[in-house]
Amino acid sequence: MIVVALVVFYASRSLFQSLQLTLEHHIPHLLGALGAGNMGNSCVCRDDSGAEDNVESQNQQTENSRVHVPEARSHPRDPVRPPRRGRGPHEPRRKKQNVDGLVLDTLAVIRTLVDNDQEPPYSMITLHEMAETDEGWLEVVQSLIRVIPLEDPLGPAVITLLLDECPLPTKDALQKLTEILNLSGAAACQDACHPAKHRNTTAVLGCLAEKLAGPASIGLLSPGILEYLLHSLNFQSHPTVMLFALIALEKFAQTSENKLTVSQSCISDQLILLEKWTDNPDYLKRQVGFCAQWSLDNLFLKEGRQFTYEKVDLTNIRAMLNSNDVSEYLKISPHGLEARCDASSFESVRCTFCVDSGVWYYEVTVITSGVMQIGWATRDSKFLNHEGYGIGDDEYSCAYDGCRQLIWYNARSKPHSHPCWKEGDIIGFLLDLHEKQMIFYLNGNQLPAEKQVFSSSICTFIFAYLKPSLSRFPN
Numbered sequence: 001m002i003v004v005a006l007v008v009f010y011a012s013r014s015l016f017q018s019l020q021l022t023l024e025h026h027i028p029h030l031l032g033a034l035g036a037g038n039m040g041n042s043c044v045c046r047d048d049s050g051a052e053d054n055v056e057s058q059n060q061q062t063e064n065s066r067v068h069v070p071e072a073r074s075h076p077r078d079p080v081r082p083p084r085r086g087r088g089p090h091e092p093r094r095k096k097q098n099v100d101g102l103v104l105d106t107l108a109v110i111r112t113l114v115d116n117d118q119e120p121p122y123s124m125i126t127l128h129e130m131a132e133t134d135e136g137w138l139e140v141v142q143s144l145i146r147v148i149p150l151e152d153p154l155g156p157a158v159i160t161l162l163l164d165e166c167p168l169p170t171k172d173a174l175q176k177l178t179e180i181l182n183l184s185g186a187a188a189c190q191d192a193c194h195p196a197k198h199r200n201t202t203a204v205l206g207c208l209a210e211k212l213a214g215p216a217s218i219g220l221l222s223p224g225i226l227e228y229l230l231h232s233l234n235f236q237s238h239p240t241v242m243l244f245a246l247i248a249l250e251k252f253a254q255t256s257e258n259k260l261t262v263s264q265s266c267i268s269d270q271l272i273l274l275e276k277w278t279d280n281p282d283y284l285k286r287q288v289g290f291c292a293q294w295s296l297d298n299l300f301l302k303e304g305r306q307f308t309y310e311k312v313d314l315t316n317i318r319a320m321l322n323s324n325d326v327s328e329y330l331k332i333s334p335h336g337l338e339a340r341c342d343a344s345s346f347e348s349v350r351c352t353f354c355v356d357s358g359v360w361y362y363e364v365t366v367i368t369s370g371v372m373q374i375g376w377a378t379r380d381s382k383f384l385n386h387e388g389y390g391i392g393d394d395e396y397s398c399a400y401d402g403c404r405q406l407i408w409y410n411a412r413s414k415p416h417s418h419p420c421w422k423e424g425d426i427i428g429f430l431l432d433l434h435e436k437q438m439i440f441y442l443n444g445n446q447l448p449a450e451k452q453v454f455s456s457s458i459c460t461f462i463f464a465y466l467k468p469s470l471s472r473f474p475n
Contacts, residue, residue, distance in 0.1 A: 099127070099139050099140060099143040100143050100147045101123075102123040102124075102126055102127050102143075103127065103144060103147055103158070103162075104147055106121060106123045106124050106127065106158055106161075106162065107154065107158045109121050110154050110157060110158055110161070111154065111404050112404075124162070124165075127140055127162055127166075128162075128165055128166060131162075131166035131167060132167055134169070134170055134173040134176070137166060137169050137173050138173060138176060138177060138180070140162065140166065141163070141177060142180065144158070144162065144163075144200060144204060145201050146197070146200075148196065149196060150195055150196035150199055150240065153368060153370045153403070154370060154371070155199075155200070156199075156203045156244070157370065157371070159203045159204055160203070160207050160344055163204065163208065163211065164211065164344055168211070168212070169208075171219070174208075174212075174216065174219065178220070178222060178225070181225075182224070183201070183222075183224050183225050183227075183228035184224045184227055184228055185228060185230070185231040187224075187228055188227075188228045188229075188231035188234075188237070189231065192236065192237070192238075195237070195240060195241050198232060198241040199238070199240045199241050199244050201228075202229065202232060202241060202244035202247075202248045203244045203247075205220075205225065205229070205248045205251075206247050206250075206251045206252075206342075207251075208220060209221070209248060209251035209252040209258075210251040210254065210343075213254050217252060217254070217255045217258060218257050218258055221252050221261065221262075226262070226265065229245045229248055229249050229252075230249075230267060230270070232245035233245055233267075233270050233274065234270075239282070239284035239285050239287075240284055242274070242288050243287050243288050243291065246271075246274075246288065246291045246295065247291065247342050249262055249295075250291070250295060251342075253299050259299065263300050263301075267300050268296060268300045268302035271292040271293075271295055271296050271300060271302070272292075272296070272302060272305070274288055274289060274292035275289055275292045275293045275296060277289030277292070278290055278292075278293050283367045283368065283423045287340070287367065287368070290331075290333065290338060290340055291331075291340070293333075294331050294333075294340070296308075297334070307334075308333075308334040309334035313335075314335060314336075317336065318353070319353035320335065320351065321336045321337070321339050321349045321351055321352075322349060322350050322351055322352045323349075325349065325350040325352075326347075326349035326350070327345075327346075327347045327348050327349070327383055327385040328347075329341055329342075329345055329347050330347040330348070332349065345386055346388045346389065347385050347390075348383035348390045348391065349383075350377065350383075355431070355433070356433065357433050357434075358433060358434070359430070359432045359433070359434065360430070360431045360433075361429065361430045361431070362428075362429050363427065363428050363429070364427045365424065365425070366402065366421050366422070366423060366424065366426075366427060367423060368423060369402075369403060369421055369423055370403055371401070371404065372401065372402070372403065373390060373391045373392050373399035373400070373401050373408055374391065374399060374401075374427060374429065375391050375392060375397060375398050375399035375400055375429060375438070375440075376397065376398055376399075376429065376431055376438055377391050378396040378397065378453075380394075380396040381394055381397040382394050382396075391408070392407075392409055392410075392411075392413075393408065393411045394411065395409075395410045395452075395453070395455075396453065397409070397453065398450050398452065398453045400416075400427065401413070402418065402420060402421030402427065402442065403420060405418060405419075405420060407440070407447075409452045410452070416440075417447065418440075418442040418445065418447065419442075421442065425442060425443055426441075426442075426443050426444070427440070427441065428440065428441030428446075429441075435449075436451055436454040437449035437450065437454075438450045438451075438453070
């Protein structure tokens with residue numbers, strides 16, 4: 001029985017993608033829209049038939065910037081994290097290069113890292129080697145804060161990727177970093193017109209809080225850092241700084257002592273104000289609102305505040321993300337139409353709606369432009385977050401990746417002709433069970449039909465959503 005995976009979202013913790021999905025029943029002109037190749041901004045559900053790096057060689061730089069299309073993959077995959085490669089027993093340590101240049105080179109090739117069999121770029125290997133000492137680790141962290149640009153949607157992913165793969169910092173290194181950053185409430189107000197530094201600082205703090213959960217995380221959350229993060233939630237801050245400051249506080253709260261410390265700061269009063277941004281037309285503010293509401297419902301409770309799920313109106317919602325068919329670190333909104341993952345693992349969710357005949361269609365509004373895989377899957381499709389399996393990584397699912405411009409099926413990828421998606425784009429997903437084909441759309445422009453999944457699956461399809469980030473699925 002084929003299960004239709006409605007939306008699958010794939011990204012790293014720092015990528016915070018968002019989607020919006022709409023489902024409607026019985027649209028009489030579905031087949032006409034199919035033939036015209038141009039879809040409107042509504043989602044159709046129909047059950048009736050008929051419808052690399054600064055080095056000497058320029059060739060090496062060109063090779064590292066080329067999109068790699070793997071033939072097959074036999075190992076679990078992280079969408080943006082390549083395997084760490086150490087030096088061989090007779091391989092000399094690579095010559096130290098400009099740290100800022102290495103970080104930017106890694107950012108430049110991050111979109112091409114799609115498979116565990118790929119050799120990590122020279123820049124990333126060198127940065128990992130540098131971070132093996134306290135001095136080198138501090139250089140790498142300071143460079144991440146200094147040079148990652150605000151406008152690149154994969155900037156936070158590079159921060160997470162490099163810090164996750166680097167050796168754990170020593171207690172002395174953490175202490176030195178705290179002294180170098182010298183964070184406080186006043187520091188949060190400095191250079192407000194240059195938010196990239198603050199966004200990167202909060203992203204680094206969030207990554208370290210999660211990586212060092214326990215006593216080290218408690219030690220990292222000094223009064224100055226707590227004050228810095230809380231002041232970053234003020235409306236004078238750039239929305240992206242507010243977003244990553246809130247995520248960092250969530251990460252610190254994974255340690256119970258830190259959770260108590262943050263809660264006692266009266267953070268809930270500010271979150272009540274930020275919660276009003278949940279439906280803001282500004283997509284950055286919408287993400288802040290989503291995270292504020294989720295934190296109020298799950299982490300930093302406010303006495304006397306009614307939980308959102310207790311008051312949400314589900315009357316006209318025909319299908320939603322299934323909270324009983326989801327991996328562990330995905331955040332789902334109370335109405336089941338939005339999802340977000342701020343973890344670095346490969347999170348997925350399916351929808352509550354299954355189909356086994358007819359022609360079906362749904363749409364997603366992209367709230368952020370990072371790495372995601374969205375598509376259709378059957379119940380046989382494996383959602384194994386810690387092993388890197390999600391939509392498009394087995395023979396029972398097929399996914400659209402608008403960030404890296406790829407179609408995924410059975411852990412293989414091929415490029416598609418659509419441009420990179422951006423905030424506000426409408427992605428359409430059509431499933432024709434009579435013609436045994438799937439068609440993907442970007443703002444109404446369709447790609448050629450995909451039929452591979454039907455060679456393995458003739459059953460029921462389910463709507464699904466894959467990993468970290470925010471996603472909204474209008475009813």
